[in-house]
Amino acid sequence: MERTLLLVDDEVDVGAALERLLRHDGYRILRATSALEGLELLEQHKVGVIISDQRMPGMSGVEFLTRVYELYPDTIRIVLSGSADFDSVTGAINRGAIYKFFTKPWDNEALRVDVMEAFWRHELAQEKERLLQEIQSANVLLSQLNLELASAMEHKDSQIKRIAHYDSLTALPNRLLFLDRLDQEVARANRDDQMVAVLSLDLDRFKKVNESFGHPVGDQLLQTVAKKLSSQIRACDTVARIADDEFAIVLTGVKATHAAGEVAQKILDSFAHSPISISDSEVFITLSIGISIYPVDGVNTTALLKSADTALHQAKREGRNNFQYYTVQMNATSWQRLKLETELRQALARNEFELHYQPKVDMDCNKIVGMEALLRWQSAERGLVTPAEFIPLLEETGLILPVGEWVLREACKQARAWQDAGIPDVHIAVNLSSLQFRQPDFAGSVLKIMQEHGLDPAMNGIELELTESLLLDNVARTIDTLNTLHEAGIRFSIDDFGTGYSSLSYLKRFPISSLKIDQSFVQDLSSNRDDESIVSAIIALGRSLGLSVIAEGVETAEQSAQLRRMGCDGMQGYLFSRPVPVAEMTYLLQNSANLFPAGA
Template identity: 35%
Template sequence: MSGKPLRLLTIDDEASIRNSIAVYFEDCGFLIDEAADGVQGLDVIRQQRPDIVVTDLRMPRMGGHEFIEALRMIDDNLPVVVVSGTGIIGDAIEALRLGAWDYITKPIQDLAELELIVGRCLERARLISENREYHENLEQLVAQRSAEIRKLFKAVEQSANAVIITDTNGTIEYVNPKFTETTGYAMDEVVGQKPSILKSGVQPETFYKELWRIIKEGKEWRGELCNKRKNGELFWEMCSIAPIRDEKGIITDYVAIKEDVTERKRYEDQLAYQANYDLLTGLPNRYYLQGYLEAHLSRLNFESLYATLMMLDIDNMKFINDTFGHAFGDLLLREIAARLKKLYGEGSFVARFVGNQFVIIPEVASVADNMRQQAEILRKAMNEVYLVKGTEVLATASVGVVSYPEDGESVENLLKNAEVAMYEAKKQGKNTVAFYTSELNIQVENRLSMETRLHKALSRGEFSLHYQPQISLNTGSIIGMEALLRWKTGSDGFVSPAQFIPVLEETGLILEVGEWVLHEACNQSVAWEKNGLKDLRVSVNISALQFMRSDLDVTVQHVLQQSGLDPRKLCLELTESMIMIDSSRTMEKLESLTSLGITLSLDDFGTGYSSLEYLGRLPIHELKIDQSFVRRMSNTKNDAAVVNTIIAMGHGLGMDLVAEGVESKEQLDYLYEKQCGIIQGFLFSKPLPATDFAVFCSEWGPENVLLMMKQ
């Protein structure tokens, strides 16, 4: 610009971000001013006008949008680049609409990208400054045929913007080289023609009539034009047209100065698309859905129509991502979106709500829809196998259904209630359909209350462990105990594990709580050993999330080192569904755990669909017979057969066997006869607090088992 160092103002309430921008651009030769919010930024600008401003959007006192509006009142030609959080595209579009010049997402991965944007904006500011000089001086250019005219004419010839001069009838008298470069027309092809040679037909005739009305009144017109190049390609121009007057003030010509903004328009269109559509599936996103529903409900009210809205969630998406990777999961989501679009044609609406959730609004009807039939069609369609990268995948869905207007008269209520119904479907066992009822809201509120309290339970010391003894039928001795998590609140007392453990798993809190359980159980075992309770093994349950997402072997090794527990005295209980995936990843995890010297137990065995051949290759030391089979084996032949098969399988594979849930002498006798080595259940003891467990052990004698069996 003038040869002086350029001055940059950075506005952000995070000092670290301001500092990184300041340091980078100081190295680029800029003078730097800083402000923590829009109010400070305006004060700096009033004292020392910068050449460019880089501002955050979300700030206290005065945010970026309000700052841009205030700045436009002070200086409408000061370039502003906005920085906003990733994914908040609506904020960026609003900033551009208010007058921002460009946009970059936070966190800024590479400040060199910001440097390019700053450079581009400064160049544009220079051109705009030139354009204003043109408007101020072109009347003098036409009126004065002098050396000064020749200088300005040279500037016009070399301008980075297209320049057109016409007579008062609109006949072209002059175009500069940039016009030729932009449009593809040579000067001799357009001189004598009207600017309408560039018309694209995109803008209506009324648009051009208004343009001519303004300039014939002697006013300047500014706006955007969609024109057509000589090769037929459409392009967008930012244009200003001003009258040129002679010394008597009579209009003799018009001058138009135009900047090709096609790339900027394309970028704005891209931002608009990203704000309204899901980039992975191409479906409308949540933002678009909400706008669509607003208009849709207005139409339904006006025409007295009814509608159904269905929200579905893919049941096993987390498991698929953990097993095959997120890239595979993304491909599956595309296949799901394609199936939904095919299933629901024109007249219906399909959107990706968030994550693994989709919303379907079938065609409206003049009478209440058969919601059950529609929902069942959707559920069955989702049960068909997908083929992804040559792999067959089953991705069932839980579907929540609401009707309009019965289940909500606003967009917010309709979507909220659909989500409530969807979670009820998951609660009922997944791959099912649930219809909204007002009672479901009470359940959701209770669930949210529990989730809130669980977030604070660990820090408040509300969790504890109870221990259930495991008895050897061969020796009658206590060989170990299972550590079981308990939660006692100040208001409700003990909460059932069946209620709170699923919430821990769904929220991911199970990772932190599970690690606490591991530490607590190991430390307690060492404490008992120091007090004389030796040769006892503690069993700890591991959740699927712990097994799949955390470095479990590293955590276990750290806990063993911290507590000093002999690895042979720690048993981790893994569920059947967690590890029965024949993959190298699963095998590596199991082998890394057994290399620590600990024992692995397969919990709830018999409830899944294990492959005997695969089971034989796993480094598993123990099978636990699920209590549901133990409870029914005396009365049901099928359950007795399952128990017999599991025991025979364990013997054949050289594994220990533990029967849990043993509550009667009849069950004890049966398991003894079938040579199940270890018993756990209420027949001997319920899960006990640590102090009570120590007392139980001190009072226990091996002869107790024989006495029970003789009764």
């Protein structure tokens, strides 16, 4: 950086002497012969150090440097004076107008050193000023960054709060925020002596939507449901998504318990009357709703939500697409179901399950041509539990998967045992759950189990009984699975035919061998013309498609005779035998010719 020095002296020789002395130190030297000329040069040049004579015409050195101090305070000001001017110079130094003075004559080396120190002082002052400006700029920047950081933190806190309290898919309050709001409403209702209603809602058969259309469509459906639910409640109420396809609503300021039911029915109607359009698909969806009321069904959030959930489960058991108010009896039933589920989970490990067999009898020769394997539970605590009590719970809890596999293994094991005992033509029908059928590589699992027990699928030792609803669940995958098993030799029958979808198209597409007429059509066959027409149509349909037809629930000789006249191929029911344990079934197989004589 260039150092500029201004020399001001009315004596040209003195100025020249100073210039000669200081030129070798590398300064850029400006000269003036008066104070006014010096001020003009200062306007034109950035000067670091000024050396001015004290005695000058017009304006003394002290006056000149005092003026410079006012205009250019960062310059370093030095005055040359005689001893007579000491008092005025000292006063200027005290005021800060002058940095230093030299007396005439001066010491050359001392002057050089002092001028160099003056420039250092000036440069230090400049550097200090620069640093102060940088610090000020940095402070301004830091202040701005702090503001931006505070704003970002506030935004982040808002995001975190939203993530913590709102569902990311539907933008509804989540379970945590729902419980907090319910807690607030309960406290307010307690203070104001009011009622609060809690609605627990669940989409009926939502899993089928995911399985049939895929999870993206399922997510869109949940978003649409969320908007639809929000449109059905007041601004003061809260609707939340508390789990997968489960929603909950808090109704505040409830005047009467029936008001909650009216809201629930309005919600049910809004879904039942029109389909929901998702992408290129239209989906009909229904809901089940459970209702609890504060303070009747609970005095805190936990109890209220539990009561609403219990009522929701009751709505599911009542056939779905309805709402139920919580009752104390529901809680007892719920506890009993929970206890039953616990015992069911232990039953498999304790070997409490067993198979009973009900024979299928040929109508022409009264010969046993097969049997149906039926699951029984011999509970250590309950005794023999009827299937109606525990089969639905197996389905609901998913326990049907391990239990269903056990049934298939046990049936294969028994078929092998009867074959080894020399009992020919043993055909055991095993019922399948839709949950089993949807398992990955179900066909491979069935064939592997048969192979483990030395059974040839082509020998028809095992037959699989399917329901109509199972067949129509994911048709493409169903066809693949059935064809794989059919090609290996396994036969299929449709159980309870006529009570499900009854779509005739699947009879052509699926490799079905036989139809089983549901017992509800057989029960009043002799007295109900409609049942007679339905049974006759099913038999005719079976014959036209080359399928054998078996009637279930045959209990009287009149039913048997009429079915024989109508051309039914086989029958199954109490007229011939109840489902019996393996020992009794073995006896029936060995003595069927005597037990069921031809023409009887």
